Amino acid sequence: MKATSEEVQTRVKKLFEDGSIGHFIGYETGSDSLRVTPCFLKSGQAASRLVWNPLCANNLSKYLLDFKNVEGKVGIMVKGCDSRSVVELLKENQIDRDKVFIVGVPCSGIVDREKLLEVLGVSPGEVVAVEDDGDAFVVTLKEGKQRVDKEKALRGECLVCKYPTPVVYDVLLGEAVSSLPWVGDDYSLIKEQEALSSEEKALYWNRELSQCIRCYACRNICPVCTCSECIFDKKAPRWITKANDVSENLVYHLVRAFHVAGKCIDCGECERACPMNIPLRSLNKKVEKDLLELFDYTAGIDVEQQPPLTTYKAGDLDDFL
Amino acid sequence: MVKQTKSRIIEKNRLTELLDKLAHDYHLIAPVRDNNVSFRRVESGSEVTLDYINTVLSPKNAFFPQTETLFRFSRDDSRGFGIEEQDDEADREQVIFGIRPCDARSLRLMDMVFNGQYKDSYYLNRREKTTLIGLACFDPAETCFCPTFGIDPASGEDVDILFSDIGDRYLVEASTEKGAALLDRFAEFFAELRGDEEQLREARKAGLAGMKKLDVKAIADKMAPLYEGDYWDSIGMKCLGCGICTYLCPTCHCFDIADVSLDEGGERFRCWDSCMFPEFTLMASGENPRPNRKARVQQRFFHKLKYFHDRNGELACVGCGRCIKYCPVNIDITQIIEDVTSGKAGNE
Numbered sequence: 277m278k279a280t281s282e283e284v285q286t287r288v289k290k291l292f293e294d295g296s297i298g299h300f301i302g303y304e305t306g307s308d309s310l311r312v313t314p315c316f317l318k319s320g321q322a323a324s325r326l327v328w329n330p331l332c333a334n335n336l337s338k339y340l341l342d343f344k345n346v347e348g349k350v351g352i353m354v355k356g357c358d359s360r361s362v363v364e365l366l367k368e369n370q371i372d373r374d375k376v377f378i379v380g381v382p383c384s385g386i387v388d389r390e391k392l393l394e395v396l397g398v399s400p401g402e403v404v405a406v407e408d409d410g411d412a413f414v415v416t417l418k419e420g421k422q423r424v425d426k427e428k429a430l431r432g433e434c435l436v437c438k439y440p441t442p443v444v445y446d447v448l449l450g451e452a453v454s455s456l457p458w459v460g461d462d463y464s465l466i467k468e469q470e471a472l473s474s475e476e477k478a479l480y481w482n483r484e485l486s487q488c489i490r491c492y493a494c495r496n497i498c499p500v501c502t503c504s505e506c507i508f509d510k511k512a513p514r515w516i517t518k519a520n521d522v523s524e525n526l527v528y529h530l531v532r533a534f535h536v537a538g539k540c541i542d543c544g545e546c547e548r549a550c551p552m553n554i555p556l557r558s559l560n561k562k563v564e565k566d567l568l569e570l571f572d573y574t575a576g577i578d579v580e581q582q583p584p585l586t587t588y589k590a591g592d593l594d595d596f597l
Numbered sequence: 598m599v600k601q602t603k604s605r606i607i608e609k610n611r612l613t614e615l616l617d618k619l620a621h622d623y624h625l626i627a628p629v630r631d632n633n634v635s636f637r638r639v640e641s642g643s644e645v646t647l648d649y650i651n652t653v654l655s656p657k658n659a660f661f662p663q664t665e666t667l668f669r670f671s672r673d674d675s676r677g678f679g680i681e682e683q684d685d686e687a688d689r690e691q692v693i694f695g696i697r698p699c700d701a702r703s704l705r706l707m708d709m710v711f712n713g714q715y716k717d718s719y720y721l722n723r724r725e726k727t728t729l730i731g732l733a734c735f736d737p738a739e740t741c742f743c744p745t746f747g748i749d750p751a752s753g754e755d756v757d758i759l760f761s762d763i764g765d766r767y768l769v770e771a772s773t774e775k776g777a778a779l780l781d782r783f784a785e786f787f788a789e790l791r792g793d794e795e796q797l798r799e800a801r802k803a804g805l806a807g808m809k810k811l812d813v814k815a816i817a818d819k820m821a822p823l824y825e826g827d828y829w830d831s832i833g834m835k836c837l838g839c840g841i842c843t844y845l846c847p848t849c850h851c852f853d854i855a856d857v858s859l860d861e862g863g864e865r866f867r868c869w870d871s872c873m874f875p876e877f878t879l880m881a882s883g884e885n886p887r888p889n890r891k892a893r894v895q896q897r898f899f900h901k902l903k904y905f906h907d908r909n910g911e912l913a914c915v916g917c918g919r920c921i922k923y924c925p926v927n928i929d930i931t932q933i934i935e936d937v938t939s940g941k942a943g944n945e
Contacts, residue, residue, distance in 0.1 A: 312927070313928075314834075492839050518664075520869075
């Protein structure tokens with residue numbers, strides 16, 4: 277059985293009552309029926325605000341960085357992908373495992389708001405609620421209910437998700453989900469891009485990245501972008517200028533992709549946040565594929581396993597030397 | 598300004614041809630669908646999309662580009678170095694087609710900044726050389742709330758010419774001399790009214806019923822006591838500190854100026870900046886008067902809902918809803934306005 281909002285509320289209330297946590301980071305209903313928003317609680321009284329449904333896209337784990345110096349434990353709600361970024365934060369000692377209480381929720385896919393609205397052909401105001409029902413989302417509209425096949429309305433990262441159940445947690449609400457039926461070759465799109473010539477790749481990325489407005493939403497939302505001062509914000513030296521042109525944009529995105537190499541767990545938050553609809557996940561996915569092929573490494577699984585680019589082994593590849 | 602509006606119609610199937618002509622004679626900027634719909638320079642009418650509620654980026658780029666070269670400098674054997682004004686692009690006559698009434702109003706607000714005590718020649722030059730062709734809004738988004746600021750989404754108050762989609766044709770109304778002149782210049786495309794246009798427009802206005810209209814009469818005064826207090830805590834906590842809201846906002850106008858220098862010369866440029874970024878207020882000493890996300894988020898709303906009003910008598914928002922639609926953590930300015938005006942914000 278899937279966890280319900282009520283189960284989350286009851287459990288969180290109890291965690292506050294028995295002193296397990298002093299803070300909680302979860303989701304609450306947003307400003308329309310197709311949005312949720314992060315919710316920060318200091319006591320169990322307001323736990324009734326919490327929700328858990330297929331709209332809970334935000335990866336909340338980045339907010340743990342803001343709770344490093346608080347009294348008591350911080351409770352947090354994580355899906356499969358979010359738990360993997362928690363693993364990465366633990367690897368980097370960004371957070372202390374003893375100060376975090378992880379409420380895991382197995383996830384069967386998150387709604388892509390725009391896709392869903394397009395399939396339904398309605399405006400957001402028509403939607404009352406969205407529920408998970410196996411291979412479909414059941415959407416309650418102002419007039420009637422509709423079933424929408426998940427494959428038509430899932431977020432891109434959910435279509436290739438191999439870890440629907442959290443890999444680290446203190447308590448798991450709802451039954452574990454071992455695999456998602458629609459997940460096939462998670463690198464099919466990357467393989468298509470790899471087949472392009474260098475010129476075609478340059479053309480493609482120059483076109484995409486010329487649309488970047490450098491709002492830094494992709495960086496700021498990224499749960500594994502944890503530097504207290506980002507290289508791109510540094511005044512001296514200035515590595516890139518604030519001028520928006522495609523060469524500066526390219527430097528920004530490529531450096532970022534390499535900087536999160538081995539840490540990116542494909543939660544898709546960068547792409548979700550991007551107002552310009554730039555397919556940012558494909559940059560990270562390419563790096564992820566290379567790391568898997570070259571180092572047999574997958575991020576966000578095991579706290580003991582260090583990212584290949586931050587470690588050295590005598591047997592590491594050196595055929596490029 | 599002419600008081601008398603000049604009204605014509607254009608058949609829908611002649612629009613592309615008109616846009617072709619406009620693109621030929623002017624620097625035409627119109628909505629284009631790429632990864633999303635945005636205003637771009639177009640070379641032909643077929644590039645233009647009319648299938649949008651509003652664009653992701655506002656057309657402010659056409660007056661206040663995200664990055665703009667102010668001048669170039671170079672080494673010069675005789676005098677040491679030389680300065681070359683960078684103005685070639687700014688001298689063209691441009692037409693913006695498809696601007697929505699909310700975005701058109703935002704230009705009036707930007708004028709207060711760039712045409713106030715200091716005259717910004719870069720902005721004003723573009724403004725003077727631009728003809729605005731608006732597109733009336735009959736199917737607003739749920740995030741739209743322009744009536745809050747006295748904007749009529751079906752009106753051409755802030756444009757030179759307004760196009761209203763009334764089914765098989767557009768009703769075309771010029772409300773300025775500039776607009777009337779453009780209609781005359783392309784007179785072959787426009788026909789006399791058939792008589793039922795006003796009725797058709799009224800019917801289309803049905804789509805505007807129920808648009809969100811908030812009461813903002815006393816908001817600037819109600820903001821003042823919120824400078825202290827906890828209201829902004831939870832909003833600041835949620836905020837990612839990205840620049841989406843400020844960069845997509847048609848009224849946000851803050852900029853930075855910097856030089857890029859290479860061995861033989863370089864340029865001074867200005868570019869958009871955002872009060873959401875920590876470096877925005879970072880001082881050379883390392884001190885930052887807005888040290889955290891709460892302080893920055895608070896500043897953004899104070900600027901929109903109080904400071905701009907104190908200085909210019911208007912609120913710095915046109916209700917386009919972009920910041921609501923695109924905020925990844927769902928910070929919603931209409932909720933904030935309601936919290937402030939209802940007194941809820943003061944009780945938190």
